Amino acid sequence: MKKVGGFIRDCVEKYIPTVAFVILFVVFVFQVFMRYIMRAPQSWTTEVEQSCFLWLVLLGACYAQRVKGHVTFTLVYDNLGIKGKAITAMLGNILITFTFLISIIPSFNYIWGLMARAQVTSLLKWPKTIVFFPYVIFLIFLLAYAIMEIYEEIMVLKGDQKYIDKMLEESKSEAEIAIEESLAQEQLDLNNIDYGGKGEK
Numbered sequence: 001m002k003k004v005g006g007f008i009r010d011c012v013e014k015y016i017p018t019v020a021f022v023i024l025f026v027v028f029v030f031q032v033f034m035r036y037i038m039r040a041p042q043s044w045t046t047e048v049e050q051s052c053f054l055w056l057v058l059l060g061a062c063y064a065q066r067v068k069g070h071v072t073f074t075l076v077y078d079n080l081g082i083k084g085k086a087i088t089a090m091l092g093n094i095l096i097t098f099t100f101l102i103s104i105i106p107s108f109n110y111i112w113g114l115m116a117r118a119q120v121t122s123l124l125k126w127p128k129t130i131v132f133f134p135y136v137i138f139l140i141f142l143l144a145y146a147i148m149e150i151y152e153e154i155m156v157l158k159g160d161q162k163y164i165d166k167m168l169e170e171s172k173s174e175a176e177i178a179i180e181e182s183l184a185q186e187q188l189d190l191n192n193i194d195y196g197g198k199g200e201k
Contacts, residue, residue: 009066012059012062012137012141013059013060013062013063013066013141014063016055016059017055017056017059017060017063020052020053020055020056020059021052021056023048023052024048024049024052024053024056027045027048027049027052028045028049030042030045031045031046031049043123044123044124046123047121047122047123047124047126048124050131051121051126051131054131054132054134054135055134058134058135058137058138059134059137059138061138061142062137062138062141062142062145065141065142065145066145068170076088077089077171078171078173082156082164082167082168083156083157085156085167085171086153086156086157086167087153087157089149089153089167090149090150090153090154090157093146093147093149093150093153094150096142096143096146097143097146097147097150100139100142100143100146101143103139104136104139104140104143107135107136107139108136111128111129111132111133111135111136112129114127114128114129114132115127115128115129152166152167153167
């Protein structure tokens, strides 16, 4: 069951956005070719590009949240202790949870209403429900991730070493990670480095 859930999550967050990106790129190149080489622009390509862009960005954002890849400003956060990090992160996730909870039902009703009103795109006549449905998936996935992170932050405040170590690992800067990877790759023994004062004379 866990493997099935993981596969479904990968499909939503990685495979579908990948397919959307490929289609978007191919259609974009085709449109450039038709417009500037053949002098026969195709108007339908705009709808394909817009639809693929929505699926790519909204579902891709779910994967970015999963791997904590969103852009963050951590000037204050980096200088806090572990409990301070947990508290500030929890406040942010509580805000996300509250915002998404109050918006998910209206968003779903609006998108479902598009189908009830038989709303379609202008040229390709695609149902607008399909075009905008990734937004509902985006809300559900990010809401789930925010709730899971709140749980982890509560466990940090309770002193659970497993979650403390996880938060410390995730709090490392890119420079720290790069240094650690470099040292691991080169297998350097820092105790044997001659800094100039310990060498033979």
